[in-house]
Amino acid sequence: MKTKRFMAVxxxxxLSAGALYGSVATADTIDTVLKVGQQKTAAATASQKRxxxxxxxxxxxxxxxxxxxxxxxxxxxxxxxxxxxxxxQLTVINDLDESIDQxxxxxxxxxxxxxxxxxxxxxxxxxxAPFKLADRKANLEAVKNNMDRSDITVAEKFRQVLxxxxxxxxxxxxxxSYGDTLNVNGQxxxxxxxxxxxxxxxxxxxxxxxxxxxxKEQKAWVEIDSGDYRRAIMEGxxxxxxxxxxxIMTMPIPAPEAAQ
Numbered sequence: 001m002k003t004k005r006f007m008a009v010x011x012x013x014x015l016s017a018g019a020l021y022g023s024v025a026t027a028d029t030i031d032t033v034l035k036v037g038q039q040k041t042a043a044a045t046a047s048q049k050r051x052x053x054x055x056x057x058x059x060x061x062x063x064x065x066x067x068x069x070x071x072x073x074x075x076x077x078x079x080x081x082x083x084x085x086x087x088x089q090l091t092v093i094n095d096l097d098e099s100i101d102q103x104x105x106x107x108x109x110x111x112x113x114x115x116x117x118x119x120x121x122x123x124x125x126x127x128x129a130p131f132k133l134a135d136r137k138a139n140l141e142a143v144k145n146n147m148d149r150s151d152i153t154v155a156e157k158f159r160q161v162l163x164x165x166x167x168x169x170x171x172x173x174x175x176x177s178y179g180d181t182l183n184v185n186g187q188x189x190x191x192x193x194x195x196x197x198x199x200x201x202x203x204x205x206x207x208x209x210x211x212x213x214x215x216k217e218q219k220a221w222v223e224i225d226s227g228d229y230r231r232a233i234m235e236g237x238x239x240x241x242x243x244x245x246x247x248i249m250t251m252p253i254p255a256p257e258a259a260q
Contacts, residue, residue, distance in 0.1 A: 028104050036248075037122075044112070053174060107154045110154050110158060111154060111157075114147065114157055114158055114161050115147065117165070118140070118143065118144055118147070118161060119162050121140060121161075121164060121165065121168065122140055122169070125137065125140065125168075128198070129135070129195075129214055129216065130177075130201075130214065131171070131176075131193065131195040131201050132171075132178065132195075133179060136167075136168075139164060139167070139213075143157075143160045143161060143164055144178060146160060169175075171195070171198065172197045172198045172199070172253060173197060173237060174197065175194070175196050175197070175236065175240045175246075176194075176195045176240055177192060177193060177194050177195070177236075177237050177240035177241060178192075178193055178195075178201045179191070179193070180193050180203070182203060182212065182221055183221075184205065184210055184212065184221075184223070185223075189204045189205050189210070190205070191203040191204060191206065191212070191236055192204050192206060194233055194236045194237050194240060195240075196236065196249075196251060199251070199253055200251040200252065200253050201213070201214040202214070202224075202229070202233050202236070202252065203221065203233075204230070204233045204234065204237070208230065210223060211223070211224050211225075211229050211230045212224065213229075213232050213252040219247060225251055228250050229250065229251070229252060232249045232250045232251060233251075234247060235247065236249050237252070
């Protein structure tokens with residue numbers, strides 16, 4: 001009986017030990033499974049982060065692509081516009097090249113024209129009424145002296161000649177007065193000259209006692225005795241000096257010549 005009891009106790013002990021061992025083994029397995037699960041979860045989380053990062057980078061690249069694509073489209077339009085401008089500029093350059101080739105020919109033609117214009121103007125001044133004669137001749141002489149200067153371009157010489165012509169043209173459209181010295185009855189007298197365009201050229205001594213008019217036929221100053229002319233000249237001098245408003249004046253004007 002004791003032997004059977006002992007064997008039963010031993011068997012019970014063995015079963016208990018086996019159950020304990022089995023429980024320990026199961027716990028280790030669960031821990032292992034849990035650890036593997038945790039590792040897989042961590043790996044999945046890391047993978048998701050990488051996926052999110054790649055997706056964000058892809059989105060950023062797509063936006064950059066769209067922006068660059070728009071810039072490319074804009075540059076294409078800009079380049080087409082530049083090509084048109086370049087074509088127009090090439091046309092202008094070709095025109096300028098042709099003009100440059102003709103510059104020498106034009107200069108050879110303009111220079112004689114300028115000299116003829118100056119000769120014609122000089123003759124005109126000599127034949128015209130002698131108002132401001134010294135100033136007009138001095139201006140003409142100054143321009144003529146510039147014709148031989150190499151430091152003045154042909155264009156500038158031509159401009160100066162045109163300016164002289166413009167001055168002469170302006171004289172015909174204005175009323176002017178200035179002081180001068182004229183020989184009156186064998187004596188030099190200080191006079192006030194009144195120029196009314198190219199219609200009338202009269203003068204009056206500073207004491208207003210003697211009035212004169214320039215006679216184109218005689219090419220000389222002649223004395224006029226009419227009291228009306230005296231008062232008209234005095235009024236005209238005031239108008240020229242802007243001391244009176246413009247008004248109708250009686251002046252000695254030569255009769256018009258019949259056309260030839």
